[in-house]
Each structure stands twice: as C-alpha cells, then as structure tokens.
Amino acid sequence: xxxxxxxxxxxxxxxxxxxxxxxxxxxxxxxxxxxxxxxxxxxxxxxxxxxxxxxxxxxxxxxxxxxxxxxxxxxxxxxxxxxxxxxxxxxxxxxxxxxxxxxxxxxxxxxxxxxxxxxxxxxxxxxxxxxxxxxxxxxxxxxxxxxxxxxxxxxxxxxxxxxxxxxxxxxxxxxxxxxxxxxxxxxxxxxxxxxxxxxxxxxxxxxx
Amino acid sequence: xxxxxxxxxxxxxxxxxxxxxxxxxxxxxxxxxxxxxxxxxxxxxxxxxxxxxxxxxxxxxxxxxxxxxxxxxxxxxxxxxxxxxxxxxxxxxxxxxxxxxxxxxxxxxxxxxxxxxxxxxxxxxxxxxxxxxxxxxxxxxxxxxxxxxxxxxxxxxxxxxxxxxxxxxxxxxxxxxxxxxxxxxxxxxxxxxxxxxxxxxxxxxxxx
Numbered sequence: 001x002x003x004x005x006x007x008x009x010x011x012x013x014x015x016x017x018x019x020x021x022x023x024x025x026x027x028x029x030x031x032x033x034x035x036x037x038x039x040x041x042x043x044x045x046x047x048x049x050x051x052x053x054x055x056x057x058x059x060x061x062x063x064x065x066x067x068x069x070x071x072x073x074x075x076x077x078x079x080x081x082x083x084x085x086x087x088x089x090x091x092x093x094x095x096x097x098x099x100x101x102x103x104x105x106x107x108x109x110x111x112x113x114x115x116x117x118x119x120x121x122x123x124x125x126x127x128x129x130x131x132x133x134x135x136x137x138x139x140x141x142x143x144x145x146x147x148x149x150x151x152x153x154x155x156x157x158x159x160x161x162x163x164x165x166x167x168x169x170x171x172x173x174x175x176x177x178x179x180x181x182x183x184x185x186x187x188x189x190x191x192x193x194x195x196x197x198x199x200x201x202x203x204x205x206x207x208x
Numbered sequence: 209x210x211x212x213x214x215x216x217x218x219x220x221x222x223x224x225x226x227x228x229x230x231x232x233x234x235x236x237x238x239x240x241x242x243x244x245x246x247x248x249x250x251x252x253x254x255x256x257x258x259x260x261x262x263x264x265x266x267x268x269x270x271x272x273x274x275x276x277x278x279x280x281x282x283x284x285x286x287x288x289x290x291x292x293x294x295x296x297x298x299x300x301x302x303x304x305x306x307x308x309x310x311x312x313x314x315x316x317x318x319x320x321x322x323x324x325x326x327x328x329x330x331x332x333x334x335x336x337x338x339x340x341x342x343x344x345x346x347x348x349x350x351x352x353x354x355x356x357x358x359x360x361x362x363x364x365x366x367x368x369x370x371x372x373x374x375x376x377x378x379x380x381x382x383x384x385x386x387x388x389x390x391x392x393x394x395x396x397x398x399x400x401x402x403x404x405x406x407x408x409x410x411x412x413x414x415x416x
Contacts, residue, residue, distance in 0.1 A: 032330055033326065033327070033329065033330035035243065035330065036330060111329075114326060114382075115326060115329075117382070117385055117386060118241065118322060118323060118326045118385070119241070120386055121241065121319075121323075121385050121386060122240055122241035122243065122244060127386065130386060131386045131387060134386060134387075135387070138383075157399050157402070160395050160396050160398070160399035160400075161399060161403065163392070163395075163396050164376055164396050164399060164400050164403075166379070167376045167379035167380050167383060167396060168372055168375045168376040168379055169379065170378075170379030170382050170383065171374070171375035171376055171377065171378030171379030171380075171381075171382070172375050172379075173379075174322075174325070174378050174379070174382060175346075175375060175378065177325055177326070177329050178325060178328055178329060178335065178338060178339045178342060179339060179342075179343070184371065187368050187371075188368050188371050188372050188375060190368070191365050191368035191369060191372060192368075192372050194365070195369065195372075195403060195407055198407075199403055199406075
C-alpha cells in the first residue's frame with residue numbers, strides 16, 4: 001500500500017518538473033534564440049539539474065518541439081476560454097477575433113516558434129518534427145478562427161479569406177520582431193477587421 | 209598615364225569581386241542560415257580568399273547587412289522593370305501586383321532576410337543595422353505597392369489596406385519556409401486580390 005500511495009506525489013513532482021522545463025525552454029528560445037538555448041541554459045533557468053532535464057528530454061530537438069507543442073496547447077486552451085467573453089456578433093466581434101488572432105502572433109510563443117521554424121530550416125534533425133508541429137498548430141488555429149468568425153467555408157472564397165487573415169497575423173508578428181510595431185499594427189487590425197466583416201457578412205462582400 | 213588607365217580595370221575587378229561576395233553571402237544565408245554563414249563559407253562560395261573578403265567587409269555584420277541591402281536594391285530595380293509589363297488597370301492588374309509582391313516574399317532574398325532578422329533579434333551587434341535596413345526596405349516596398357496599385361492614400365483606410373497586403377505577403381513567406389506552400393498560396397493570393405480590388409476600387413468597397 002505504501003508503494004502505491006507514494007507513487008502519486010512522485011509522479012506529480014515529475015510532472016511539475018517537466019512543465020517547468022518546458023516553460024523555461026520556450027522563454028529561453030523567445031529571448032535568446034536557438035544558439036542561446038542550450039540544454040544547460042534551459043536547466044539553469046528551470047532550476048533543475050542538467051541530468052534531470054535530460055531524463056525528461058534526451059535530446060535538444062525533443063525538448064524544443066515538446067516545449068512549443070505544450071505552450072501552443074496552453075494557448076489554444078486560453079483562447080477557447082477567452083472566446084466566451086467576446087461580443088456575440090457584428091463588427092465588434094469581428095474586430096475582437098482579429099485582434100485576438102493577431103495578439104497571439106506577437107507574443108513570446110510566436111517569437112519562440114519563429115526561432116524554432118527558422119532553425120529547422122537549416123537543421124535536418126529538427127525539420128520533420130517542426131514541420132508536423134507547424135501544420136498541427138496551423139490547422140487548429142484555422143479551425144478556431146473559422147469557429148470564432150462563424151465563417152461558412154462551404155461558400156467559395158471564405159476558406160481563403162480566413163487563411164489570409166492568419167497569414168496577415170503571421171506577417172504582423174514578424175514585423176514586430178525587431179521594433180515595437182504596436183501602433184501601426186493596431187491600425188492595420190482595425191482596418192482588416194472592417195474589410196473582413198464586409199467580405200464575410202456584408203451585402204457588399206465578395207464572399208457571398 | 210599608365211597609372212590612370214590601369215586604375216579603371218582594377219576598380220572594375222574590385223567591384224566585381226565585391227558583388228560576387230555579396231551574392232554568395234545572400235545565397236549562403238538563404239540556404240544555411242546564420243550559423244552556417246561564416247566568412248570562410250562565404251569566401252569559399254564566392255571563390256575568393258578570406259583575406260579578400262575581409263578587405264571588402266571587415267566584419268560579418270557589415271558583410272551581411274550590405275548583402276541584404278544590395279540584393280534588396282537589385283530586387284527593387286527588377287520590380288520596377290517588371291511593372292512596365294503589368295496589365296494597365298482593372299482586376300487583372302490588382303492580381304498581378306499582389307502576385308508580384310507575394311512572389312518577392314517567397315524567394316531566396318526573403319529567406320536570407322528572414323535569417324538575418326531572426327539572428328538580429330538575439331545579436332546586439334547586428335540589431336541596429338538590421339533594424340534600419342528593415343525599415344528602409346519596408347518603406348520602399350510600401351511606396352512601390354502604393355504606386356503599382358494606384359492607391360490614393362489620402363483616402364482613410366487605404367494606407368492600412370496596402371500595409372495589410374504587405375503583412376500578408378510577409379506571412380505567406382514565413383509559411384513557405386519549411387514546406388512548399390505554393391498551391392495554397394496561389395488560392396490566397398487570388399482571393400486577396402479580389403478583396404483588395406473591391407476595397408480599393410469597387411463601389412462596394414469599404415475604402416471609398
């Protein structure tokens with residue numbers, strides 16, 4: 001019996017350590033890029049030994065793809081929570097959805113992901129993992145955008161309009177990498193929300 | 209007299225070497241990223257000695273910002289040439305302009321620039337140079353987009369619509385980094401061109 005009751009807290013501790021390492025990895029990648037994100041740097045930041053980090057993640061590739069996947073899932077969950085508080089319909093909702101999608105692409109998760117994507121373009125060992133991670137996150141982001149916008153993808157052009165919105169959000173994230181682009185970004189978001197609203201729902205829209 | 213006549217070919221040779229180094233630098237950065245783009249790798253690719261490369265560009269930072277600036281200028285010149293062949297007006301012209309802007313963001317220049325931008329986010333020594341280079345290229349790309357679209361920026365919202373187009377182009381470039389995204393991209397470009405056309409020129413557009 002003792003062995004059984006002891007196991008649960010030990011598993012909890014192990015899970016908590018794993019989470020701490022994952023979060024440290026994303027923060028490290030966002031701030032210092034791939035070259036500054038060694039296993040040693042991440043372990044130090046998480047306050048665990050290198051051995052403990054390696055026990056959870058034998059390779060750097062495993063650590064970083066797991067880290068982005070973990071934070072992306074956290075983000076998707078947070079987005080679902082926040083969606084309940086959005087305006088129910090109309091232009092205010094369209095603006096709120098676009099604003100939320102763009103905000104996600106300008107935070108530390110996107111920054112970390114960007115470093116991982118760009119590194120994967122040069123590192124064979126990383127590429128297949130990151131490619132499948134990217135497509136998984138991309139599909140889910142698209143699905144959520146469609147749901148939040150109440151977009152009807154059976155109407156010709158609607159799918160591409162939603163994709164264009166996510167592509168623009170990604171481009172805005174890139175524009176924010178070296179400079180604080182928030183003032184310009186706010187104007188672009190406002191403008192795009194109006195165009196999107198007219199395109200998806202307006203009588204004048206090209207979509208339906 | 210001999211000294212004078214000798215100088216011109218020598219300057220030509222020097223200029224040709226400089227160009228070869230710049231082009232090798234961009235190709236190297238696009239294919240192998242920052243970590244694979246040492247001065248030695250670039251010199252070897254350009255077929256010049258390391259010493260010759262260093263004579264032209266004392267530091268790696270100088271070499272790569274000069275390389276991106278050079279290729280960006282070449283690109284801007286090529287775009288101006290191609291613009292003469294675009295359809296004169298109407299939806300075909302809007303599509304051709306969007307298609308051209310997006311094509312630029314999915315080629316080797318964008319790929320090289322992306323590596324430089326992301327590296328600059330972690331490397332202090334690179335950041336101020338790359339930031340000013342980015343804003344210079346960005347301004348010029350915007351100016352050309354406005355000119356080619358015949359967009360009237362005195363109309364509220366038009367400036368942001370053009371910016372959104374360039375942000376989307378940048379996001380499409382990023383989406384193309386790890387996978388061949390060309391089929392999806394072609395559909396998004398077609399769709400975006402229609403929306404842009406309706407917004408900028410259509411009676412139904414939100415712009416005017």
